[in-house]
Amino acid sequence: MIAPAFAQRFAADWIGAWNRHDLDAVLALCADELELSMPRLPAPAGRLRGKTKVAAWWARALTAPSLTVAPRVHLAAAAALPGTDSLVLLLRGGRPSAQVFRFRPDGRVSAIAVHTQPADDTETLCGRALVSLMALLPPGV
Amino acid sequence: MIDPAFARRFAAEWIGAWNRHDLDAILAHYADDFQMRSPLIAQFAGEPSGRLSGKPAVGAYWATALQRMPDLRFTLLDVLVGVDSLLLHYQGARGPAAEWFEFGDDGRVIRAAAHYAA
Numbered sequence: 414m415i416a417p418a419f420a421q422r423f424a425a426d427w428i429g430a431w432n433r434h435d436l437d438a439v440l441a442l443c444a445d446e447l448e449l450s451m452p453r454l455p456a457p458a459g460r461l462r463g464k465t466k467v468a469a470w471w472a473r474a475l476t477a478p479s480l481t482v483a484p485r486v487h488l489a490a491a492a493a494l495p496g497t498d499s500l501v502l503l504l505r506g507g508r509p510s511a512q513v514f515r516f517r518p519d520g521r522v523s524a525i526a527v528h529t530q531p532a533d534d535t536e537t538l539c540g541r542a543l544v545s546l547m548a549l550l551p552p553g554v
Numbered sequence: 555m556i557d558p559a560f561a562r563r564f565a566a567e568w569i570g571a572w573n574r575h576d577l578d579a580i581l582a583h584y585a586d587d588f589q590m591r592s593p594l595i596a597q598f599a600g601e602p603s604g605r606l607s608g609k610p611a612v613g614a615y616w617a618t619a620l621q622r623m624p625d626l627r628f629t630l631l632d633v634l635v636g637v638d639s640l641l642l643h644y645q646g647a648r649g650p651a652a653e654w655f656e657f658g659d660d661g662r663v664i665r666a667a668a669h670y671a672a
Contacts, residue, residue, distance in 0.1 A: 414593060414604060417672030450637040452555055459555065459637035494652045494669035497591040497604035501652040501669040503632075503643060511634050511641050513654055526654075528634035528641040531558030 415495035419520070424493035424502055431488045434475050440468055444521040451527035556635040560661070565633045565642050572628050575620050581609055585662040588612070592668035594619070623647050646670070 423442070430438035447464040454461065454470070461467045491503040500514045508530055515524040564583065571579035589605060590612045596604035599615045606612045620626060625647075632643040640655045649671045656665040 414596060420672060452635060452637055454637075492650050492671055494650065494671055495593065496654075496667045496669040497593055497596065499591075499654070499667055499669065501641070501654070503650075503652065509632050509634065509643075511632075511643065511652060513636070513639070513641065526636045526639055528636040528639070531561055531633065531635050 414497055415500050415516070417495060420493045420495040420500050423500065423514075423520075424490050427502070428488045428490050436468065436472055436475060439471065440464060442522055443467075444517050444519075444523045446523055448524045449527070450525070452529055555637060556640050556657075558635065561633050561635050561640050564640065564655075565630055568642065569628050569630045569644065572626070575624075575626065577613060577617055577620065580616065581613055583663055584609065584612075584666070585658050585660075585664050588663055589665050590615075590668075591666070593670060594668065598622075 427439070427442060430436075430442070443464055445464045446462075447467050448460065448462050449467045449470070450458075450460045452459060456466075456470075461470055487507075489505050491505045491509075492501075494501040494503065498515065500516070502512045502514070504510050504512065510530070511528045513526040513528065514522050517523045568580070568583055571583070587608050589607045591605050593604055595601050595606055595615060598619070599606065606615055627647070628651075629645040630642065631645060631650075634641040634643065638656065640657070642653045642655070644651055644653070651671070652669040654667045654669070655663045658664045
């Protein structure tokens, strides 16, 4: 079971690290075998495997100079909802989205599945920024 | 990527089935051998892992839940899609809840996990 106290502490640490744009602190919460899945992620099957690859993607998202994405990366949690062995963070501060986290026994994140409002009503800043970010990535990432 | 139209239809039908307290309609969304994970299974079904598998076991657990909560009613708040999963954010009997679903090729749920405000 994910203990409520763990869920609250993790949510505060995760959102705090993102809002400081402190990638090292974000990565410190994650296991080496980290897997990220996200709609429109420019990777095979919408999935990146391994902490190094995920970190490279996040670094771009935080620093892409032509997009001014960084100031937009501000997560405000609406709620942290624990499950048996997963945790859902419902996020606001932009369009509603949710991140589903799986954890290793040592408490580090092994998988993150990002869920967003369906694409056909997300043709807004967020969708356009993601599409633009895809153009920045080298082939094969 | 989960198709948006499929996601919305699934959400409406799933919430509707629960609000009618129609166990057959609820279970029709799931594969026969699906796995359900929920903190409430650990609390109420005598299964410390919080996991149950298959329609007979999960169906019996849900039947008990519907009996225990005759006023149970869900209000859908958000339909959120992932690469190969769906998340429904709804207001449940005990407050905010998020149910995660993974689907088989035939569009039925093979794995689901419930999350509740602590």
